[in-house]
């Protein structure tokens with residue numbers, strides 16, 4: 001158990017204290033391992049995200065014991081999603097109407113500043129040694145396996161942290177994933193612009209996704225009168241934003257008929273954050289002495305949301321595997337970490353297929369519009385789809401000839 005190896009500074013070094021890293025730290029520290037969690041940022045920090053969580057993501061947060069604090073901090077109940085196609089088709093999927101029933105009737109929305117800071121606190125409370133403003137800069141190796149990392153602390157000083165297992169939870173641009181090699185980019189490559197705006201007109205209790213020929217816009221209420229507005233466009237169109245991000249953002253919004261006139265530039269609450277291009281996945285998520293979790297392991301287009309769920313679920317599986325691997329002495333071997341790959345495949349393969357289907361469908365606006373229209377006329381199917389993308393209805397309920405035929409014909 002933790003503490004037996006004096007030659008290492010930690011049993012586990014985790015790079016990145018977003019949901020994936022903080023949750024992994026909670027699980028491993030609670031299991032008694034010596035965990036060092038580093039993040040280059042100081043919390044609370046912003047993160048470009050639509051800040052939408054399904055009831056299943058809330059279930060995982062509940063296991064971490066943070067839900068009452070998030071609700072006390074103003075998290076908003078989210079009943080589901082309304083999708084509006086480029087030619088005006090519309091569907092509304094409600095979590096509570098899906099079968100099987102979700103953990104709770106509604107999901108939650110709240111600023112990542114609040115969510116992520118609470119998760120970092122949970123990691124500290126569980127006993128992890130959390131070091132903010134500390135950047136992982138290079139991996140250390142021992143006999144071909146990863147053996148920790150060189151980090152740079154808040155004072156600019158470089159120092160090594162030796163660990164028996166190094167976990168890359170360092171997000172979309174993961175340095176750990178790049179160093180482990182074989183990181184793949186996939187299409188479509190898109191860029192996101194995300195703002196917080198007050199007083200968006202006409203919002204109900206579902207998030208809205210407006211799909212256009214040139215990308216999509218998500219609207220999501222994240223506080224009493226605070227809204228998350230996210231614009232996602234192809235990388236090529238995003239070039240026009242250089243030097244004029246805010247102007248580009250608001251002018252693009254006007255190109256979406258269902259959004260036009262609803263988002264007032266004078267009520268911008270937080271600067272427009274830009275992220276991307278995204279759509280990448282790691283060729284391998286484990287190696288001798290290392291594994292990847294969260295966006296560092298894979299990232300798809302955020303249309304279906306749920307990256308936070310994947311980060312939290314991945315953290316549970318990473319911790320389970322890590323506990324087994326660390327029971328043996330020395331650096332966690334590639335062989336002992338291999339079961340993590342199978343666990344991920346089992347948990348995520350269906351979801352990956354549905355996300356790809358939706359991502360490719362958006363490339364064909366008339367087909368996409370037709371499918372949204374059909375689902376809009378069959379609310380039971382819309383609820384099922386929202387349950388699948390919300391990770392509490394099995395993907396096989398959508399990925400079958402009957403559902404797909406009814407959706408298209």
Ligand SMILES: Cc1cc2nc3c(=O)[nH]c(=O)nc-3n(C[C@H](O)[C@H](O)[C@H](O)COP(=O)(O)OP(=O)(O)OC[C@H]3O[C@@H](n4cnc5c(N)ncnc54)[C@H](O)[C@@H]3O)c2cc1C
Pocket residue numbers: 015016017018019020021038039040041047048049050051052053134135136137169170171172174175192193194230275278293294295296302305306307308309311
């Ligand atoms: C536009 C957009 C909208 C989205 N909307 C949603 C949504 O509505 N719902 C949802 O569930 N998901 C959404 N996602 C996905 C979600 O944001 C991610 O899946 C989630 O943040 C993944 O968590 P993570 O912990 O893996 O990474 P992150 O949250 O990115 O955390 C990574 C951490 O690593 C740190 N870090 C990076 N490099 C280093 C380094 N070298 N050394 C030390 N620290 C480092 C960073 O500072 C950061 O704190 C969206 C994503 C995008 C881009």
